[in-house]
Amino acid sequence: MFGRFLEISVHAPEIRESLAFYESLGFVQAPVGEAFPYPYAVVTDGRLFLGLHGQGMTSPALTFVMPRLMRGIEQLEDMGIELEDLQLGNEVFNRASFRDPSGQCVNVVEARTFSPPQFETHPATTCGYFSEYGLPAREQAPMRHFWEALGFVAWDEQPEPFARTAITSDHLNLALYRSRAFRQPVLTFEDRDMRERLARLKERGCRLSDEMPDSLDESCNAILVAPEGTRLLLLQSEE
Incomplete structure (x- = not known):
């Protein structure tokens, strides 16, 4: 794998409403970090990790973690993948985006943005x-x-x-x-x-x-x- 799967990222303009919706279905929150300068939450059933982003973004997107992002970007470019929305630097949260042939957005970030909860058993949701x-x-x-x-x-x-x-x-x-x-x-x-x-x-x-x-x-x-x-x-x- 080119990176480890992190979350399915979606734009949730009314993030409290979205959060309440998923919690009502049985999803639980995961502790989040401070990677983003806007409201951000993650809900999970132990298999699905859904990132709710309060700021506008390409949505939904598949987000992966690649610890040595600069090296990973070189590998992606060698594969002929065209990168877009590239952000690299010492003072920013390093990330890059590209699309698959259907137009699906894929994000790659350098570090995790939340901590997965530890479950003895996965939460049972109304969704199955x-x-x-x-x-x-x-x-x-x-x-x-x-x-x-x-x-x-x-x-x-x-x-x-x-x-x-x-x-x-x-x-x-x-x-x-x-x-x-x-x-x-x-x-x-x-x-x-x-x-x-x-x-x-x-x-x-x-x-x-x-x-x-x-x-x-x-x-x-x-x-x-x-x-x-x-x-x-x-x-x-x-x-």
């Missing part, structure tokens, strides 16, 4: 089990090549419950979603009893959307929309 970060990708080959070059492993496309290709790593699983129903990335959660979980969310007045592939039964699958616009795909699992 976080399985992957879903990327809309009609063109599969460029995406597979790009992420495999960065150390991920791409698997064969699975047709059910919709066409998707898993691209896995030790700390973050991505998936390419080949469906016109997905127009932006989603955080995908799975559970055998998702129908019951959706019923609880509806009772609480949560905003659910049925903007999914037609192959998904809306009685036991849905998209939950967070206050800042992040989309959580809640899938009925077969296992």
